[in-house]
Amino acid sequence: AQSVSQHNHHVILSEAASLELGCNYSYGGTVNLFWYVQYPGQHLQLLLKYFSGDPLVKGIKGFEAEFIKSKFSFNLRKPSVQWSDTAEYFCAVNAQAAGNKLTFGGGTRVLVKP
């Protein structure tokens, strides 16, 4: 069965620091990749998505992610975080051959100190 791993459970950093969250998946076929964000007290929101084409994907609020097929990875980055980026971040994978469901990683809680 496919699985998604997020390496860091908690990340604490200061404003203006750079952020990189790791995501690896275990599926060799065609995949669609997503990052979702959940701000405190809010529901899951789609941050960015990759279906095909340019492996460097830009999303909302200055976030980007890079798909590296050979490493089965889809890491999320932001060059300079803000206090408002405090949230929980989830990586999700759709393996096309397994149907339309999403398989999520365990999430990474990010705390940005002002």
Add this chain to the structure above:
Amino acid sequence: GAGVSQSPRYKVAKRGQDVALRCDPISGHVSLFWYQQALGQGPEFLTYFQNEAQLDKSGLPSDRFFAERPEGSVSTLKIQRTQQEDSAVYLCASSLGSRVYEQYFGPGTRLTVT
């Protein structure tokens, strides 16, 4: 409405009681998903509908869990004879038919079984 709505937002049930959780998808979204999110974990797939047809129920943990979407719009997730291990946030997501795996989530229903 503009987004996916779920009701109730919070539900406390005594062990053995039956519960029903409702989801109103985004208007025009033919696909509807239910996920279960245990504390500290990522969402896990339960079941998927395309219009009124339940096309995948492989994630339902037991025969106590039942979902329906009789008119292809609103969906209800029913849990019979609730157990403490059913305590979780139940998330509903919907998507367009053309990009069924690009899912938009509701706020969830937090179920606590005492």
